[in-house]
Amino acid sequence: MSPSNTRVSLVKHVVSGAPTLADFKVESTSVPNKASLQDDQILVRTLYLSVDPYMRGRLSGAQDSYVESFVPGKPLIGLGVGVIEASTSANYKEGDVVTGDQFQWETKFISSTKGFTKIPASSGISPANYLGILGMPSFTAYV
Numbered sequence: 001m002s003p004s005n006t007r008v009s010l011v012k013h014v015v016s017g018a019p020t021l022a023d024f025k026v027e028s029t030s031v032p033n034k035a036s037l038q039d040d041q042i043l044v045r046t047l048y049l050s051v052d053p054y055m056r057g058r059l060s061g062a063q064d065s066y067v068e069s070f071v072p073g074k075p076l077i078g079l080g081v082g083v084i085e086a087s088t089s090a091n092y093k094e095g096d097v098v099t100g101d102q103f104q105w106e107t108k109f110i111s112s113t114k115g116f117t118k119i120p121a122s123s124g125i126s127p128a129n130y131l132g133i134l135g136m137p138s139f140t141a142y143v
């Protein structure tokens with residue numbers, strides 16, 4: 001059996017009410033690989049994804065929001081933590097642990113390096129904390 005990549009995408013915008021499982025599609029796709037990378041791109045294996053209140057607005061398809069809506073048929077995108085499996089960027093290398101706001105809801109994905117930050121390897125802090133106490137929700141509460 002060949003390896004597969006799990007992807008979560010939006011089926012249709014949820015304008016009102018609570019989203020249901022029928023509003024999302026979970027599918028197996030081919031696994032991206034190093035040969036698919038273009039200049040200044042990274043191949044990321046997702047470790048953790050964050051589900052935050054601001055994402056509800058992204059489900060609605062609103063055009064006048066402070067954050068771009070999710071696109072039906074495309075993977076959801078949000079905050080996450082992952083490991084670089086391959087890179088064509090001088091700033092990221094295989095094994096780097098990163099956090100950022102451009103995590104596609106996939107087991108593995110290819111992205112430009114924009115929106116990603118390295119997590120110090122020797123900090124002794126769990127990478128999951130970069131989505132909670134060291135992440136956007138905590139920063140929002142602080143501000």
